[in-house]
Amino acid sequence: MAQRPVIVDCDPGQDDAVALLMALASPESLKVLGITCVAGNVPLELTQRNARRICELAGQPDLPVFAGCPRPMLLPLTTAEAVHGKTGLDGSGLPEPTMALQDRHAVDFIIDTCLSAGDGEITICTLGPMTNLAVAFVKAPQIAGKIKEIVFMGGAALGPGNRTPAAEFNIATDPHAAQVVMEAGPPLVMFGLDVTHRVITTPARLDAITRIGSPVSEAVTGMLTFYDRNDPDRYGERGGPLHDPCVIAWLLQPDLFRGKQVHLSVETGSPLTMGQTVADWWGVTGKGPNATIMDRADSDGFYSLVVDRLSRL
Ligand code: RIB
Ligand code: CA
Numbered sequence: 001m002a003q004r005p006v007i008v009d010c011d012p013g014q015d016d017a018v019a020l021l022m023a024l025a026s027p028e029s030l031k032v033l034g035i036t037c038v039a040g041n042v043p044l045e046l047t048q049r050n051a052r053r054i055c056e057l058a059g060q061p062d063l064p065v066f067a068g069c070p071r072p073m074l075l076p077l078t079t080a081e082a083v084h085g086k087t088g089l090d091g092s093g094l095p096e097p098t099m100a101l102q103d104r105h106a107v108d109f110i111i112d113t114c115l116s117a118g119d120g121e122i123t124i125c126t127l128g129p130m131t132n133l134a135v136a137f138v139k140a141p142q143i144a145g146k147i148k149e150i151v152f153m154g155g156a157a158l159g160p161g162n163r164t165p166a167a168e169f170n171i172a173t174d175p176h177a178a179q180v181v182m183e184a185g186p187p188l189v190m191f192g193l194d195v196t197h198r199v200i201t202t203p204a205r206l207d208a209i210t211r212i213g214s215p216v217s218e219a220v221t222g223m224l225t226f227y228d229r230n231d232p233d234r235y236g237e238r239g240g241p242l243h244d245p246c247v248i249a250w251l252l253q254p255d256l257f258r259g260k261q262v263h264l265s266v267e268t269g270s271p272l273t274m275g276q277t278v279a280d281w282w283g284v285t286g287k288g289p290n291a292t293i294m295d296r297a298d299s300d301g302f303y304s305l306v307v308d309r310l311s312r313l
Helices: 014-024 044-057 106-115 131-139 141-146 170-175 175-184 203-210 215-227 247-250 299-310
Strands: 004-010 030-037 065-067 120-124 149-155 188-191 259-264 264-266 277-279 290-295
Touching: 004 014, 004 106, 004 247, 014 030, 014 044, 014 215, 014 247, 030 044, 030 106, 030 120, 030 203, 030 247, 044 065, 044 215, 065 106, 106 120, 106 131, 106 141, 120 131, 120 299, 131 175, 141 149, 149 247, 149 259, 170 175, 175 264, 188 215, 188 247, 203 215, 215 299, 247 259, 247 290, 247 299
Parallel strands: 004 030, 004 120, 030 065, 120 149, 149 188, 188 290
Antiparallel strands: 259 290, 264 277
16 A cells, blocks of 8 residues: 555544644655644643643654644634543553644644645644644645545534534544635545543453553553543443544554445534534435545454554554
8 A cells, every 4th residue: 555645633532632642653655744733632732731741652753843822713622631630641651742832823733734735645633623734724725635534533413412412523623624624625534532432441351452552552541541431331242342443444444444435514603502513314405515424433443443553562
């Protein structure tokens, strides 16, 4: 498989951390050009710090990490320390990073990288609020032609939200950024709650990660133990969903997932449903598809891939 050049935009976050580790463990498939950080789960100064801690855990301190937007485009920043802890990476046991943060702004890195690439060459993965990518499209709309696809964790097409009754956290945090991205042109591949709630880190799956017996698996076990969103009534079994790694798993093994091409848009007017992702699942609007929305996953195959990639580091 040829290396796919990717930029990973994230708000680490324990699940972001697992996604980053999987990406960094897959050089035969992915060329991670850089990691761009955004405010989301925790403020920007913590997400960029955590991204650097994860790069060092993966043994890749030379990977460029960039800080981006410290707040959503219009809404005030709302964070999720209750889920991820005060540091955003509680449970990891990781030390302070020693690798430097890049001076360039994340938005400028996204723009510069896309403008120097060939048409349709770059894959953008977003694992948090889409603020950085949206601002890049506003500043340099011509980057759209350089982007192969935007593969993102966010939204909920067929069910309720997790931040509000209508909206998933990443989209609810910056719905205006999501609208800019959805209207920018590149094809979208959406990993929303419809599919991420089908990949649950059960005790047996967490044990399989722990049995790797490495510093990486020790840190991941600590993170996922802290991040335990255990709610059998909600998820149908013990454990919680592993959202962000679905994005990387699809890039590595697309047959683990199944979805449908539909028109996708986002609510940015109603206070009640702000950030709701609206999928025209039955084509009633007549609008052409702009997104593939994933709704099925091979969860055993997914966790086998997670263990395989973490075992490489
Ligand atoms: O709703 C789940 C998403 O919100 C994940 O990306 C998680 O890291 C948080 O950012
Ligand atoms: Ca995230």
